Amino acid sequence: xxxxxxxxxxxxxxxxxxxxxxxxxxxxxxxxxxxxxxxxxxxxxxxxxxxxxxxxxxxxxxxxxxxxxxxxxxxxxxxxxxxxxxxxxxxxxxxxxxxxxxxxxxxxxxxxxxxxxxxxxxxxxxxxxxxxxxxxxxxxxxxxxxxxxxxxxxxxxxxxxxxxxxxxxxxxxxxxxxxxxxxxxxxxxxxxxxxxxxxxxxxxxxxxxxxxx
Amino acid sequence: xxxxxxxxxxxxxxxxxxxxxxxxxxxxxxxxxxxxxxxxxxxxxxxxxxxxxxxxxxxxxxxxxxxxxxxxxxxxxxxxxxxxxxxxxxxxxxxxxxxxxxxxxxxxxxxxxxxxxxxxxxxxxxxxxxxxxxxxxxxxxxxxxxxxxxxx
Numbered sequence: 001x002x003x004x005x006x007x008x009x010x011x012x013x014x015x016x017x018x019x020x021x022x023x024x025x026x027x028x029x030x031x032x033x034x035x036x037x038x039x040x041x042x043x044x045x046x047x048x049x050x051x052x053x054x055x056x057x058x059x060x061x062x063x064x065x066x067x068x069x070x071x072x073x074x075x076x077x078x079x080x081x082x083x084x085x086x087x088x089x090x091x092x093x094x095x096x097x098x099x100x101x102x103x104x105x106x107x108x109x110x111x112x113x114x115x116x117x118x119x120x121x122x123x124x125x126x127x128x129x130x131x132x133x134x135x136x137x138x139x140x141x142x143x144x145x146x147x148x149x150x151x152x153x154x155x156x157x158x159x160x161x162x163x164x165x166x167x168x169x170x171x172x173x174x175x176x177x178x179x180x181x182x183x184x185x186x187x188x189x190x191x192x193x194x195x196x197x198x199x200x201x202x203x204x205x206x207x208x209x210x211x212x213x
Numbered sequence: 214x215x216x217x218x219x220x221x222x223x224x225x226x227x228x229x230x231x232x233x234x235x236x237x238x239x240x241x242x243x244x245x246x247x248x249x250x251x252x253x254x255x256x257x258x259x260x261x262x263x264x265x266x267x268x269x270x271x272x273x274x275x276x277x278x279x280x281x282x283x284x285x286x287x288x289x290x291x292x293x294x295x296x297x298x299x300x301x302x303x304x305x306x307x308x309x310x311x312x313x314x315x316x317x318x319x320x321x322x323x324x325x326x327x328x329x330x331x332x333x334x335x336x337x338x339x340x341x342x343x344x345x346x347x348x349x350x351x352x353x354x355x356x357x358x359x360x361x362x363x364x365x
Contacts, residue, residue, distance in 0.1 A: 041357070042356075049350045052353075096342060097342065167282070168312065169286075
């Protein structure tokens with residue numbers, strides 16, 4: 001799901017950087033409005049590491065090979081910290097794993113960061129109603145994990161399909177893009193289950209971690 | 214003359230002619246001319262970092278004098294392999310772009326007097342990656358520990 005260098009036209013990569021910068025500014029502003037902005041830094045740092053390593057864990061889904069994204073998990077647990085965390089994770093992935101690229105860092109940050117914020121609001125729906133039941137947390141955890149991947153795949157497809165170079169065999173490339181998107185269907189389920197299990201575990205062991213967001 | 218005799222009349226000289234031609238007379242001809250041509254085939258092998266070949270990936274080859282329009286386009290086979298013979302008169306850096314479902318890379322191949330090597334579009338050895346990843350993870354844990362310390 002990481003778009004590498006040289007695939008997208010320069011104006012689009014610049015636009016991606018602009019949107020990512022605006023989103024980072026807004027996220028940092030929201031973080032600074034908290035009573036203690038430093039409070040969530042430890043868990044943000046740890047989840048950045050998890051996000052960074054996640055793209056190295058490959059799940060073979062023939063004919064493609066896909067990897068975990070974990071952006072929904074970051075959104076659910078970190079809230080607005082997720083966006084800067086994802087940018088840092090993406091930077092290291094681009095430099096070390098060659099997943100993505102430095103020119104497309106902005107675009108990739110939008111592809112994976114924006115759905116994380118959506119996941120944050122999906123998971124916040126648990127506060128609706130009178131009681132935070134475990135069933136509610138399990139279901140909303142699953143939904144935040146899976147919808148984040150779904151939105152990421154949707155943005156990824158839209159960006160690629162609107163920027164197909166003319167010299168390519170567009171029919172074959174379009175088919176390949178849709179095949180890759182289909183391969184992410186099991187990832188959606190897996191990430192939903194991972195997010196659900198993790199938030200349930202945190203809620204049982206240290207519910208204070210989830211209170212901050 | 215019967216038709217059979219007529220046929221024999223033609224076959225006889227024809228056989229003789231064939232025999233004459235088969236004699237190694239051309240070995241004593243005057244000039245010698247040897248033509249040669251070295252065809253350098255460039256073999257592209259495209260695979261994901263998992264080692265899985267990029268079967269069906271689209272390949273665009275760019276000549277040094279025309280970096281914007283492809284000199285040749287093609288598709289990798291099921292092993293992620295694609296062979297092409299570059300135009301030897303166009304010395305310089307050829308670029309080959311491989312792309313499949315929004316994933317891909319570009320490799321630059323020097324072709325000229327001192328060509329004929331192997332190369333790749335980059336990437337680190339697994340041990341390097343593990344070491345670098347460990348550094349990043351330790352950095353994250355360190356950050357977490359720093360910010361979670363008790364304030365005095």
